[in-house]
Amino acid sequence: MIPLNYPFTEEQIRALQVGDEVGITGVVFTGRDAVHKYLHEGGSLPTGVQLRGGIIYHCGPVVLMDAAGQWQVTAAGPTTSIREEPYQAQIIRDFGIRGVIGKGGMGDKTSAACREYGCVYLHAIGGAAQVLAECVRKVRGVYMLEEFGSPEAIWELEVENFPAVVTMDSHGKSLHREVFAASQSALAERIASKAGARHP
């Protein structure tokens, strides 16, 4: 596993290749549908949210306040990223993001932005809410909680050794594209051979 430590530099990001497993340590900001739409429409970042050189995490965590008044993350798995495809490229460009964590991968527009501005897509394990919540060491803050509600708010999380796989790198490669193409042709063969066997 390759350690990926905050602050994330362009050099560090450019060195990553599709298929690399990383362990992320440092600060990440959550952002999902509401935040992406808001930034895309020209909304300004609340003071304190440092996206430049940072990572955005597509996640709507379950966060509870404990008896001591501290936020505790009890579940923190990724949500499906493709919903942010219309917005992501612009946000990578305008806010200088170096990494996007999510699940399911993203499309060609995001892939092109990763290549042009030096960013990677990091695939977390979908559904692994408990393992990933354990990697969250601390909730450093929350922004736009009033406006967007808890799952959609921007949570500033300190993570340690958060596991993810690089599935889209800054060189234009996408594991999603590769696996889809390979599986599609494997399927075409198996459909043809079966039909052929039945009608020789």
Added chain:
Amino acid sequence: MPDPLLDSLIELIRRTSAELPDDVNAALVRSLESEKKGTIAESALKIIERNIELAKRKSQPICQDTGSVVFYVQCPVGYDQIQFEETAREAVKQATKRGFLRQNSVDSITGRNDGTNLGPGAPAIHFHQHRFPQLEVCLILKGGGCENVGAQYSLPAEKLEANRDLDGCRRVILDAVLQAQGKGCGPGILGVCIGGDRATGYEFSKQQFLRFLGDRNPDPVLDALEQDILKTANELGIGPMGFGGRTTLLGVKICAANRVPASYFVSVSYMCWAFRRQGVVMGPDSSIQRWLY
């Protein structure tokens, strides 16, 4: 006033949300063994295993999306279904308060989430009568990501060259597997219904999730199709999370329902690895007598 049925249903929800049933666990263990060592597919499955273990130990939801809540109830003749429904709704509400379920149910028109997980169609309850004295309650928590990749095909499907025959069914089911990749948190389980109408097709396809993963279809034709789809899907190299690898599906369950001559639907429901289903047999005092999975 103590209500043993309420307590039993809350416990059913808790256990369903926090613990995967043995048959699913066993299938995941087997798939981990079959993946090539040192691949990202293997790493993904290892994280999944750790997650399952952690959720069970902490009695916390396996996945933060605790899904739509679907009950399947087998009750004796004359059983008070209205009373059951009221109690089940209360159980869902209390289980949500206690964190076994996420606040996961949204008013489709206003977008409002009142935090109770109750509303029209939520939870869904399917009643069936049987000629036995005991009450059996099964529960499925169906995640949203995997529900989104379900698909209903109307045959003939020209683009896929799928005709109204078994080969056509095979083509569209495998197409659903191809399209679902990367989404819906694989390795997955398919529930399929051949025939029916648009509503019953999906309904019966979901009921297939109540079967044990390791069982065999009593109909030899459907059994052969199940085995073939499972084998073929796992040869496609899609793998866990769509990372590439040997485990694309953990199981395939297919049923058939009569159709009208004009229609030929194939309905495919997809369940993620977080296959949360449990069931209980209740005693005369509504306490849990036996777990079904």
